[in-house]
Amino acid sequence: MQQFTDRQIEIMEAATSRIAKYGIQNLTIKTLAEDIGLSEPALYRHFNSKNEILQCILEYFKMEMKNRIQGIVQKKGSSARDEIRAIFNSQLQAFVRKPAVISVIFAEGIFHFDEGLTRQVSELMDMMQGFIKANIARGQANGEYSRLVAASVLTTIIIGGMRITVLKWKLSGHSSNLLKDGMAVLDGVLKMINKE
Amino acid sequence: MQQFTDRQIEIMEAATSRIAKYGIQNLTIKTLAEDIGLSEPALYRHFNSKNEILQCILEYFKMEMKNRIQGIVQKKGSSARDEIRAIFNSQLQAFVRKPAVISVIFAEGIFHFDEGLTRQVSELMDMMQGFIKANIARGQANGEYSRLVAASVLTTIIIGGMRITVLKWKLSGHSSNLLKDGMAVLDGVLKMINKE
DNA sequence: TAGCTTTGTTAGTGAATACTAACTAATCTT
DNA sequence: AAGATTAGTTAGTATTCACTAACAAAGCTA
Numbered sequence: 001m002q003q004f005t006d007r008q009i010e011i012m013e014a015a016t017s018r019i020a021k022y023g024i025q026n027l028t029i030k031t032l033a034e035d036i037g038l039s040e041p042a043l044y045r046h047f048n049s050k051n052e053i054l055q056c057i058l059e060y061f062k063m064e065m066k067n068r069i070q071g072i073v074q075k076k077g078s079s080a081r082d083e084i085r086a087i088f089n090s091q092l093q094a095f096v097r098k099p100a101v102i103s104v105i106f107a108e109g110i111f112h113f114d115e116g117l118t119r120q121v122s123e124l125m126d127m128m129q130g131f132i133k134a135n136i137a138r139g140q141a142n143g144e145y146s147r148l149v150a151a152s153v154l155t156t157i158i159i160g161g162m163r164i165t166v167l168k169w170k171l172s173g174h175s176s177n178l179l180k181d182g183m184a185v186l187d188g189v190l191k192m193i194n195k196e
Numbered sequence: 197m198q199q200f201t202d203r204q205i206e207i208m209e210a211a212t213s214r215i216a217k218y219g220i221q222n223l224t225i226k227t228l229a230e231d232i233g234l235s236e237p238a239l240y241r242h243f244n245s246k247n248e249i250l251q252c253i254l255e256y257f258k259m260e261m262k263n264r265i266q267g268i269v270q271k272k273g274s275s276a277r278d279e280i281r282a283i284f285n286s287q288l289q290a291f292v293r294k295p296a297v298i299s300v301i302f303a304e305g306i307f308h309f310d311e312g313l314t315r316q317v318s319e320l321m322d323m324m325q326g327f328i329k330a331n332i333a334r335g336q337a338n339g340e341y342s343r344l345v346a347a348s349v350l351t352t353i354i355i356g357g358m359r360i361t362v363l364k365w366k367l368s369g370h371s372s373n374l375l376k377d378g379m380a381v382l383d384g385v386l387k388m389i390n391k392e
Numbered sequence: 393t394a395g396c397t398t399t400g401t402t403a404g405t406g407a408a409t410a411c412t413a414a415c416t417a418a419t420c421t422t
Numbered sequence: 423a424a425g426a427t428t429a430g431t432t433a434g435t436a437t438t439c440a441c442t443a444a445c446a447a448a449g450c451t452a
Contacts, residue, residue: 007429023310025221029410038430041412045429050410114219122367146388153384160356160381171318185356188349192342192388203399225440237442238400246440 004060008046010036012057013100020100051114054104058120061101062127068094069131080139081190085183087131088162092182095166102170106163125159132158145193154193161185200256204242206232208253209296216296247310250300254316257297258323264290265327276335277386281379283327284358288378291362298366302359328354341389350389357381 004012014035019027029050033040047053072086095102105124133155139145145154165185169178200208210231215223225246229236243249268282291298301320329351335341341350361381365374 028408030408039432040410041432042430044411118367148387149384150380153380156360156381157353157357157384160358160360161353162356164352164356164359171314184346184349185352188345188353191344224438226438234399235401236440237402240441241399 003063004056005046008056009060011043011046011053012060015053016057016098016100016104020103024103051116055116055120057101057104058117058124061105062120062124065091065094065124066127069128073131073134080135080142080144084132084135084139084158084190085186087135088182088186089179091128091162092166092179095169096178099170099174102166106167106170129155129159139193143195146195149193154189158186158189161189199259200252201242204252205256207239207242207249208256211249212253212294212296212300216299220299247312251312251316253297253300254313254320257301258316258320261287261290261320262323265324269327269330276331276338276340280328280331280335280354280386281382283331284378284382285375287324287358288362288375291365292374295366295370298362302363302366325351325355335389339391342391345389350385354382354385357385 011032015027015032018031018035027050029040029043032053033043036043043053047056068090069087072090073083075083078086105121133151136145136151136154136158140147140151162182162185165182166178169176169181207228211223211228214227214231223246225236225239228249229239232239239249243252264286265283268286269279271279274282301317329347332341332347332350332354336343336347358378358381361378362374365372365377
């Protein structure tokens with residue numbers, strides 16, 4: 001059930017790392033091949049094009065994220081509040097572990113012109129949005145969260161606040177404390193929609 | 197006191213428009229010159245480099261935004277709530293009027309590797325953040341807003357929610373209603389921090 | 393009107409880029 | 423062990439890119 005070969009994963013990780021360090025404009029087949037220690041044409045044995053590499057990076061991360069968060073959501077018996085905190089805790093830690101993916105995921109602007117890449121990013125965003133919205137809806141239904149503000153707006157606020165926190169962390173050169181700042185944002189929102 | 201010549205502004209607007217339509221990777225001196233109906237070297241009479249064009253675009257927008265928002269903030273006598281609504285109303289309308297700038301402003305990821313460009317974007321973000329934070333602090337001080345959540349966290353939440361709404365509007369091809377969706381997010385937050 | 397500045401042109405340069413052709417060594421299958 | 427497949431190599435190609443050299447025409451200034 002291995003979707004990617006070892007070499008493909010090695011290439012994807014090297015690409016992600018280079019994008020994070022030097023920006024997507026610096027990701028070329030040449031620099032990538034050098035990073036791995038292969039010749040340029042060797043990369044074409046594993047991917048058909050440069051674009052396919054980027055698309056697979058997103059696919060790979062989407063897979064990982066889906067499994068990880070679904071593992072959290074499927075645990076029954078926890079409160080909505082505990083669940084959403086667990087989701088963000090897990091996601092923020094994933095970013096800390098692999099800061100490089102952020103550059104790729106948060107790059108809709110860059111992929112604007114490319115059909116396949118835009119779709120992958122949209123799917124990623126939709127997935128996260130789905131998990132959060134479901135959590136909010138459950139919390140509002142069981143009385144944990146206030147119903148003052150619509151679930152869709154709350155979802156936007158939470159994801160938006162999280163995104164910008166991650167972005168700031170990236171712009172700070174990873175010197176701020178992402179886990180702390182991210183959880184502070186989430187807890188701020190939770191405090192506001194708290195219904196005891 | 198004209199900071200830019202007419203021709204410079206024409207070039208900056210053409211560049212912004214092209215980035216919005218086809219992504220920053222498609223902005224080349226050649227396509228830009230074609231858009232304006234000039235030869236490539238002619239552009240170098242007005243800017244020293246391609247990077248300078250991008251930097252001036254940000255500078256230009258920053259200037260416009262600063263004047264516009266300062267005009268709102270300087271009006272005395274309005275409540276904090278009215279003020280922040282006026283700020284966002286104005287900013288969202290500015291985006292609707294010139295959707296192209298969004299692609300440039302929200303592109304930290306792209307400029308990550310470039311010193312000057314990163315600085316411009318950071319300054320823009322800091323400016324908006326400053327206006328919002330001041331508003332929240334005033335509202336919390338005069339009792340309009342709840343003090344339950346720290347002003348810095350509220351600022352992050354508001355700007356983050358706004359940003360993602362703008363981004364969604366852009367990804368939708370400007371088919372959603374930015375003004376309506378954006379104000380719904382702001383009003384959601386205001387509702388939560390309402391203190392009567 | 394002579395000369396200078398401004399703003400444009402045509403023609404080109406070197407460097408970089410994604411990708412290919414042709415070949416080879418190693419490994420797997422039978 | 424023979425043949426096929428896999429995964430690598432060297433040496434290119436066509437294209438694109440930001441930018442430059444050299445020149446020209448128009449208008450302003452002296």
